[in-house]
Amino acid sequence: MAIGGVSSPLDNFVEAESSVLRTNFCAEKPAHRQSAKRYSQFYNRTYLAHKLKNKIIIMNMSKILSNQRILIWLLTTLQFTSCNGQVKEKSVTDTIENEVNTQPLILKQSTTFPQIHTNLNGMVREFVRTMYQDKKGNYWFGTNGDGIIRYDGQILERITIDGISPHFRVLEIVEDKLGNIWFGTSEGLIKYEGGIFKTFSFKEGLPGVNAEIWGLTIDKSGLIWVGATGGVCHFNGEKFIPFSLPGSKVENAKPMLSDKLVFKIIEDKNGNIWFATDGNGIFKYKNGEFIHLTAKNELTDNNVADILEDKQGNIWIGTFNGGVSKFDGKTYTNFTKNRIIAGEETYNLYEDSQGNIWFTAEGYGVYRYDGNNFKQFTTEDGLTSNVTQSILEDNKGQVWFGSWQGLSIYDGKIIMNAKDKETWTN
DSSP: OOTTSOOOHHHHHHHHHHHHHHHHHHHSSTTSOOOHHHHHHHHHTOEEEEEETTEEEEEEHHHHTTSHHHHHHHIIIIISSOTTSSOOOOOTTSOOTTOOOOSOOBOOTTOSSOBSSOOTTTTOSSOEEEEEEOTTOOEEEEEBSSOEEEEOSSOEEEOOOTTSOSOOBEEEEEEOTTSOEEEEETTEEEEEETTEEEEEOGGGTOSSTTOOEEEEEEOTTSOEEEEETTEEEEEOSSOEEEEOOOSOOOTTOOOSSOTTOEEEEEEOTTSOEEEEEBSSOEEEEETTEEEEEOTTTTOSOSBEEEEEEOTTSOEEEEESSSOEEEEOSSOEEETTTTTSSOOSOEEEEEEOTTSOEEEEETTSOEEEEOSSOEEEEOGGGTOSOSOEEEEEEOTTSOEEEEETTEEEEEOSSOEEEHHHHOGGGO
């Protein structure tokens, strides 16, 4: 198909390859879009080979999609329709997952998807996957394919790091007691200290030659825990030390990326370390002993996307197929199964300064829990998309949302384009 003209060989080639991409994208859940986190993994590793003038040119998909005609076609195909071509039925909260946003689009050649809200002055081609504000007030944006972006109060800049490609993913950002910033990325572990960035990867013992870091936390003793596609390890500041989870496996496990991957690691107030795995439930660890939580007992799904301990000591669990649950130390309550919220795929668990719990429900926007009730925010409330990839509260009390179509801010009353509150973002 060619939009606005006659099909060229390149048009036909890209259409065929994009059809394959879309077929794979939709294969696991025919009536539902998979999360952008999972899709982006497949998307960023898909390359198109095009034979032109007897030369083989290897092009990253995102560069091909910068062609506006293909961009619009792909957006129409993937973003505004469900995988089986039908509009989904309304959810229990009467929200349509595939509702098209009516806000004006900002078309830019440098972006993969048309932007509705700011994309940090054109620096973000896809989306911001994670956000963090450090103790000094600096904003850090971890992108999906455009590396690290920082705003230090004066300059908004994309960081260049010697020795690695500028087009890498950032999946986690944490800060240690000394104020050093650590990044879990597709290029390994990156440390920012005293104005210098240093990368640690498989050469320092990170499991897997091309291992990505998804889970990253620093415990009370200062030990850095890493969950990579090749397994779990500690990092002592110089090298990675393997840490083995028990060999127990769930029946018919269905890992999405790797059966060794841990998506999230946290330490609770009692010193327990929780490992949210890719298809094998949750392992809870303390003093050399493990407890394995699976869908056979407490969990609703063995594919665990996120985990959080709130200030009250409750453990919140977001899954890919079983919604969101809360464990109060005695009882597990699943709010999705009980039809209190919509959306079986939940992640981005975040607690703000007021104790509110925020999280993404794939296709159904963002929820906020105030301790008594859930409030849902969707495109009708100003979100650019009902698929939100990152959440952050800054030191002004503003809540940021990152999606495929730009950055938004919630000021406690309304959701707006981030540039309308923070002009430096544009």
